[in-house]
Amino acid sequence: MQYKYLKVFFFFVISSVLVFAQEQKPIDKLSKEYEFSLIRKGLFEEVLLLNMKLVEKAKKNNDEETIALGYIRIASVLCNFGENLESLRYLDLANNIVFDDGYDNLKIRVLANYGRNYSALKINKKAVECFDKSIEICKNLKSYDQNLLSFLYINKADAFLDTQYETDSTLVYLHKAIKIKENPFKYAVVANYYLKENVNIDSAKVYLDKSKVLILGDNNITEYYKATVIHADANFNKAIGNYKKAIVLYKESLNIYKKIKKIEEVKLSHKLISETYSQLNDEDNSHKYLISYTKITDSINARYNQNIDVVIGNFLSDQEKEYQKKEKKYNSLIVVVITFFLSVVLFIVYNYRKKRRKIIEEKEQIINQKNIESKKLKQKLNVAFDEVILLAKKNDSSFLVRFQEVYPNVCEKLLENNPKLVNTELTLCAMVWLNFSSKDIASYTNVQPKTVQTKKYRLRKKLNIPENINIYTWLKNL
Template structure:
């Protein structure tokens, strides 16, 4: 009888513990939908933080699918805001967790996000390779997975813009996407390509008309509406209707601001500036150009101050946890490998004892090189501090000393544009040293607004892409 009561008691305790765990388990479907809603509203930082919590909770509940889903979604958001290095690191984490024989939806999203990052980094061949993998995977799966194909085709088409094939291949894949599922947004995208690449205004008008007809029939997502307005504005700008173009651009800006698509706002500011320039209204043109420059810097600062550190810390923590897990599962293999290596070492030592002198000499040489490396690093650190102090003092010898310490920076800049003058090289050197706009203004005794104007002119002279962070570009030169 006693044993029977013990069994019943054990069952009740187990049931209560299990029930408590189940009641604490979050509603992941709700969290996924909420994340989608935040992304739609442009609240990308909030979406990232939501995913942090979801991943941490899923790890405690041993839900590998939700953890890998969270990593892929964070990679997707980071790609959208231009943080491609961190995005790729999250994708690598997800790749180690996704069950390739079961989680096909995550596998497709993983491959397409690799492709998006490589396309944004202008590594077109790699991007197209990953799009091909994701498309081939979709085609081998049941029809329920084919809903990925339209977006994969349109994004693959965009990746071709940085290849020798350019517009022809781009349009082929956009039309493949339209054939599966047409909408006003896709026709507007086609119109934009015609306007941007070969100025085929008649073709652009044809596709804009198709876009308008579909808008009358079907509802359009808010973000897509802003793109359609941009395409219509670009068309009016191309045929000289600058006032109409500006009006449409401003409608697009209102929408983009409402969903916090600030990168779109930045682009449209530049387009409005160009339209006012065509109208010879230089004051308004300069006003929007300054808005464009200020928003570019603001986006970079906002990321660094508000979310950059959080993402970096969380990512480091995830990578650390993943590595610990890998070590745990591979402990036995490592032990066997060490035993095997130990046996080989003993055998080699026994049969090649005479060569021990050579080994010692090699070790001594390695130690010597390590000491030299330490000394070199110390010298470089001292030189760096000297250069920074010269810059802060606005010393005339700053540029000369900078070129002595970092000779390749100015050489490479002059290869891009041999007409750069010393003042521009000094400005580039300060950016390379990672001085903020405020610091540069303070050290060179100029206004912060002048610094922003200089940055914009420098972008023009060095042909730095609009979506490229000037600090990252110059650091990489």
């Protein structure tokens, strides 16, 4: 039963360490001391407002680092209030600033507070990842705050609670924290861990005794640390059945919590005292403290709902407006880039199509020109053909010369076949090529058809034309 309240010890002390540890550049000393005094007194609302003012002032000076620091502090306080989603939103604002290199100290604190929120929301795996990253950055710094590293270990130990790795990992990191630096709070936390469901009462007593010894030897112990140890002692006595002493110790720590205005601890103490009285069968006192616990719970809820939520909502609204303004500029830049890119693409496409259209037009012009030339050539050939036909019919002596001018390839290929061909034989070949029949050739050359047949036969021999191939076909295929 006592263990379920163990995380409360982490809750406020860790936030105090994270608020002041590892500041990359100095804040006004008086402001820092004043804020720390507010935290020691438990006046977290005032701490919240103080840091909102810090952010507003830093914004006027364009001091992004201090703005991020303010956001982190606000997120830390909101985490204390249990406003985890709001806390995460402020951490996102801080992370947007410290994302780039050069802000390692602030990155540690952003990650640590992310981890605290995820741990509170039972997202343990994510919490452990955040603490691992913050610890890695912390160790890689040339000089780092050992106290901060110690409390990062405590936070990581807390993140392992209620997971399958709890038994080993939680104790490992608690002991790592103690090894760096002993203090009564850490020993009290370990003692409370061992009190979980009465796991190890003897070990709890060992660490509780150590925390008591350290308190006795430390004149500068804070009231909160002192109350934490007394509270752990009460938990121990409750666990071993020493209920009367437990009630005395709970009330002693309760008085301190009231003095320093630790509202959550005041609420918790009332609940534990109620439970302890119940163990003594003192139902009147048990009911009395249970009623007080309920009233405090209702008061806290009403107080935060009516005041803090309004303040946080208004301030966050302003921050988000600014963020949206930056996002709008960023989106505008993206639009400009995309527009430019599209313009370039369209320009390239336009030029490509223009060049392609020009090439097509040039090709069309060439084709048209060739068609025109072809048509003209065809017309010339038709005219020349008619002229050659007419010369053949007249048996004009210039027929062969004109035929060679119009159809030079025919005679060239015939002479390649047989260079000894004479003009009369070439004339006969030309007339056959023009598809004149033997009868027509005989008529035009004033000889008998039989004579033409005889000349054709001799011509076949000289040209080596096979008997099964028509001489007209052979000559056309030259």
